[in-house]
Amino acid sequence: METRVRYLARSPIFETEKAFSTDFPVDHVEGARRTNHEADDRLMTVAAIQNPSQWKLDVHGFCLLHAETHLDRNDVYTKKREIQDAYWYQIEAILHKHFPHYSRIESYDLTVRKRDPEFPAIVRGYRDEYEQPSSTAHSDYSQKGGFLTLQHCFPGQDDYWKDKDFDMLNVWRPLTPTDDWPLALCDYTTIDTEEDIRINDAIRRDLVGEGSLLHHNEAHRWYYFKDQGVNDLIVFRNSDAYGKRARGFHAAVSNPEAKGPLRESVEVRLVAFY
Incomplete structure (x- = not known):
């Protein structure tokens, strides 16, 4: 499909400032800015994946798994805290089966997204119960950002991951099948890692994290899982301990021919130790 991918513009401001963004209003602070980003929307071809088995986590930054999961669509909005441990266990078991080289896998986040009918024209503020699709091309963490997240989510356990190798992974799927705003x-392999990636301070209410954003390059090749079902899992790497492995840069994109219901999705964030 032909659609627009939202990149970070190659702005001259980054010659003197580090890229940053916040997820909360700062209007009450004189002179404050929520971000110094400028969007660079590019018309790109996002191809439907034809052969799920050809995509490799260590080569392309993502892979596709088919595995049965159980998660009540309504409970994720009303009983998220009560049901997340059981879903985490399901996802961890699936990953252990498909990636036996991981010695330990620990989940630490369950994010639910439900597209507002007015998105992206109007982006609602942060919601505790669910978020909006993320439409800027990004990877959730930089190498440093992975460590910052571990320190935040597993306080006092720094000695455990010191000198250990690990991957920061996401496992993403729709809550109900739809072709609306796919991931x-x-x-x-199409990313110039020296020129295309911009480190970004992600300023949150309880954490200053660090992620990676993507600048446009005509060489980039984008893909999506057409007709993805609830048991079709997209697994992608956001970062690793040494910053040397393939990463899954991703973005929600508008499908100009979408006929399905508004997108609802669920993703688990995990750390997987070698």
Whole structure:
């Protein structure tokens, strides 16, 4: 499909400032800015994946698994805290089966997204119960950002991951099948890692994290899982301990021919130790 991918513009401001963004209003602070980003929307071809088995986590930054999961669509909005441990266990078991080289896998986040009918024209504020699709091409963490997240989510356990190798992974799927605003992934082999990636301070209410954003490059090749079902899992790497492995840069994209219901999705964030 032909659609627009939202990149970070190659702005001259980054010659003197580090990229940053917040997820909360700062209007009450004189002179404050929520971000110094400028969007660079590019018309790109996002191809439907034809052969799920050809995509490899260590080559392309993402892979596709088919595995049965159980999660009540309504409970994720009303009983998220009560049901997340059981869903985490399901996802961890699936990953252990498909990636036996991981010695330990620990989940630490369950994010639910439900597209507002007015998105993206109007982006609602942060919601405790669910969030909006994330439409800027990004990877959730930089190498440093992975460590910052571990320190935040597992306080006092720094000695455990010191000198250990690990991956920061996401496992993403729709809550109900739909072709509305699918998740698109950029083939890591098409990214110029020296020129295309911008480190970004992600300023949250309880954490200053660090992620990676993507600048446009005509060489990029984007893909999506057409007709993805609830048991079709997209697994992608956001970062690793040494910053040397393929990463899954991703973005929600508008499908101009969508006929399905508004997108609802669920994703688990995990750390997987070698």
